[in-house]
Amino acid sequence: AQSVAQPEDQVNVAEGNPLTVKCTYSVSGNPYLFWYVQYPNRGLQFLLKYITGDNLVKGSYGFEAEFNKSQTSFHLKKPSALVSDSALYFCAVSPGLTGNTPLVFGKGTRLSVIA
């Protein structure tokens, strides 16, 4: 069965420093991987996805993610964190089998960027 792990419940980073939010996955076949962000009292917003091709995927708000097949990881990164990046981040995987298979979400990582 497919699964996603976000090993850190909380990540703290100083404003201006690079940030990384970790995600590992387990899925049979080729994975399709997603990152979402949730701001307080809002739904999840799509940030980026990896389907195939270049292992470095660029997304919204200056975020990027690196797909590593050998380590089954899809870590979210940003070169310089902003206070406004503080939010809850979810990694998700699709088993990629059929068109109506739901995404499987991790439990989320709360990012706190400190000024």
Next chain:
Amino acid sequence: DVKVTQSSRYLVKRTGEKVFLECVQDMDHENMFWYRQDPGLGLRLIYFSYDVKMKEKGDIPEGYSVSREKKERFSLILESASTNQTSMYLCASSLIGIPSNQPQHFGDGTRLSIL
């Protein structure tokens, strides 16, 4: 932009009541989903639907039912509300996509309190 609209942002109901949560999307998406979000548990899939009048159970369907009479509308029903159903409920939609590589688009959520 895709818009997923949930009918209520906040809702307070009493135990034993039948509760309806409504969700409408405006992008002709085939797939629609209902999740609940609880601290420390992430998103848990309740039900999803990949076509009108079609429904599939997710991970935690007990105590819930759904209705999809029109493509754009997906309703979640709490048959007899209980206090352990107090939660944030999130609706999402997506294109069907073959393979399943389409992002899900979320509404802003309904925070439901059962007293």
